[in-house]
Amino acid sequence: MTTSPLLAPPVEHAWSAQERSVLVRAALNANPCGVGNPWTLEIQGHRAELYERFGATSWHHDGTGRDRVIACGTALASVVVAVRVLGWVPEITLLGDPSHPDLVATVTARARHRPSSADVRRFQAIFDRTRHRDTHDPGDFPEEMLADIMAAGTRPGVRLLALSAFTPANRKQTLDPGLLVVTTSDGRRDQVLAGAAMQEASLAARAYGLTSSPQISPFQFREFRQRIVRSRRVRGSPQLLLRLGRRQPVEGTEPW
Template identity: 35%
Template sequence: MSWSATELGVLERAVNQSPSVSPTRPWTLAAHGTVAELAERRDGGLERDRLLSCGAALANLELAVRALGWAADVTLFPASGPADLVARVTAAGPEDAASAEVEQYSAIFRRRSYRAPFSLHPVPEPLLGSLAAAAHGTVVRPLRAPEEFAVLAELLGHAATVLRDDRGYQRELTAWTARFPEPAQDLPALPWTGLLRGGGRLPDPAALTGRLRREGLLVVTTDGDGPLDHLRAGVALERTWLTALTRGLVGSVLVRPLHVPEVRARLRERLHLPGRPQAILRFGYAVTATPARPAAAAAVGSQ
């Protein structure tokens, strides 16, 4: 048998809703029979960013196959096929999707990057831990200790200086830090404290550290740093993000700071990460939302 036109539409819509940390959508989707193939477009951006994006698209593709009622047989970088083929997903037979998979599939179409500051209601610690556990096969490490947030604040500030001409990153920082108070006058100034390009203000270290402590932050890490690691990191990134949405959170992903080699190396060293950092995930509650604390706690405890 072959995919029906309706099924093909489901697969295409899910893949097209994938987040991309590359300037474009660096993937193509082709289907024949009951096989869907995801290939990498190599015409722009860094290879690591392209493969992270392809991994996110693969996560959505697999969820769409499961939502259609099929078991999904996934092969990464198949030996048979063109060099740009990153994954082959085969419908291996009828199989009902698990309720968590259905929820994640539905969340695909609600996922948006939330760049603004979150509400002051923190992400409960058990919920943060459950998000870290949602990425099978890749280590997603939550930040918990106060000194970890200070380290991240320092390194994000350094990245802002190095990437001062990166318009995309500067816009992202401006949106994220829009509600920070003015820098305190009694704190020592650092080289990166001050105005961003376009008139935004980067907060002082103490203010940025305080903001980070109120966010749910996780670092996606991998043992290696090759194409397979990058692809798997993208799958983990998207699975974690979709799980967060099913728990009432919003979020975004930070990748550009890790383009700075010393930031990436120091992050791993100073946070004692189990592997190489590939992406930073930030989660919280939207400012317009008023989450019910007892209900959130009960949902976490029921897992």
């Protein structure tokens, strides 16, 4: 009887100096969520590790720094997009080390990946500095485009809901129209996922030539989140709202 030789186990890819530069630049250009960069990215060998800076300045009326954790999620999403465009399948471990509570995620690469045109467009969108000005109702955009943007941010444990402007129960402040990011529960992991989902959806929108801007600060308050749940009968925990808009078209051209 003959036997086939054993296949060698997969070996993690060690990031080169050039690749490390790409990953760092992608993280630095993630949406800061109003709190800057409250994270540290450490890249050694085959591991890219994202740490939350617990001492970073943050809006933390609820005492947990939700916006800081969400910002870590946006940085993680940008790193993942960069890994894909570099030609690798990102393997992500969230909050995987109890001895290092500040460790948000670890990203490694084992298998090769051929970047798609969508990967390239979304990577380029990371560095798009166009400011968001006018917010539009999600229903104003073509159905296929909106579905693609929402699919980019959808993952296990987090989904996006397209909402028109509305006033939460018993409040005078009207919430802008946009994509509501909702997670299954409301732990630290959920907040990381919400930030990553928002960033992926934002990059997809910008790849279509739209503008985007998150609204996070009202969601710091538990009472506000509960009012949205009651008003819109949302299942899960609302984390933030992603507002979308059209760029000003060049004269004589279509807006997309």
